[in-house]
Amino acid sequence: xxxxxxxxxxxxxxxxxxxxxxxxxxxxxxxxxxxxxxxxxxxxxxxxxxxxxxxxxxxxxxxxxxxxxxxxxxxxxxxxxxxxxxxxxxxxxxxxxxxxxxxxxxxxxxxxxxxxxxxxxxxxxxxxxxxxxxxxxxxxxxxxxxxxxxxxxxxxxxxxxxxxxxxxxxxxxxxxxxxxxxxxxxxxxxxxxxxxxxxxxxxxxxxxxxxxxxxxxxxxxxxxxxxxxx
Ligand SMILES: O=c1ccn([C@@H]2O[C@H](COP(=O)(O)O)[C@@H](O)[C@H]2O)c(=O)[nH]1
Numbered sequence: 001x002x003x004x005x006x007x008x009x010x011x012x013x014x015x016x017x018x019x020x021x022x023x024x025x026x027x028x029x030x031x032x033x034x035x036x037x038x039x040x041x042x043x044x045x046x047x048x049x050x051x052x053x054x055x056x057x058x059x060x061x062x063x064x065x066x067x068x069x070x071x072x073x074x075x076x077x078x079x080x081x082x083x084x085x086x087x088x089x090x091x092x093x094x095x096x097x098x099x100x101x102x103x104x105x106x107x108x109x110x111x112x113x114x115x116x117x118x119x120x121x122x123x124x125x126x127x128x129x130x131x132x133x134x135x136x137x138x139x140x141x142x143x144x145x146x147x148x149x150x151x152x153x154x155x156x157x158x159x160x161x162x163x164x165x166x167x168x169x170x171x172x173x174x175x176x177x178x179x180x181x182x183x184x185x186x187x188x189x190x191x192x193x194x195x196x197x198x199x200x201x202x203x204x205x206x207x208x209x210x211x212x213x214x215x216x217x218x219x220x221x222x223x224x225x226x227x228x229x230x
Pocket of ligand 1 (some may be wrong): 009011025035115117118120145155156168177178179188206208209210
């Protein structure tokens with residue numbers, strides 16, 4: 001099975017829009033991500049339809065709750081058969097350990113990753129909510145905790161990937177949103193190009209609007225695919 005590095009964020013509001021978009025893509029070139037907007041609108045059946053179309057699905061619901069609740073949500077995601085699921089590292093040690101434990105007895109569990117610091121946040125945002133240090137320091141602290149709790153990897157920005165790769169080793173998965181082939185950042189703050197993210201050590205690039213809002217999403221995907229494999 002191929003291991004596409006690009007994960008296209010299907011941030012749309014309906015089954016029809018999601019399937020129309022996905023059918024312009026190619027499961028040998030990308031995976032897809034279902035986030036809060038689409039999941040709240042369409043639920044697990046849409047995830048199953050995307051998988052039936054051949055896509056591996058990252059269920060990006062960023063669970064953040066008490067340990068028992070998050071453990072149950074992770075088990076439900078595993079039962080759905082998704083490729084990757086995530087939680088917020090700020091849920092703390094007990095929550096992260098409960099999430100990892102919930103998936104430990106499952107045959108072919110999804111990859112479990114923790115969101116560190118959202119890629120939309122900059123230094124002033126962190127200070128305002130009382131998180132100490134630079135984004136890179138906070139990301140490293142949370143990623144180290146996630147690794148100790150048995151998670152497979154983290155979501156971070158491409159700007160932290162090199163430091164995490166060198167501190168946390170080659171097998172810890174680094175999933176990076178905040179990827180922009182052009183200077184347009186939208187609401188993202190900590191960004192890099194696709195090639196910049198990969199050369200910093202990212203395993204998977206989460207890319208939404210640069211593909212989904214392009215006049216031709218398939219051409220945009222192919223262009224990024226070519227850029228990172230050149
Ligand atoms: O820190 C994070 C965590 C998740 N995301 C998600 O990734 C995509 C990015 O979409 P773009 O359109 O390429 O900005 C989106 O679904 C976010 O929910 C993130 O951006 N940052």
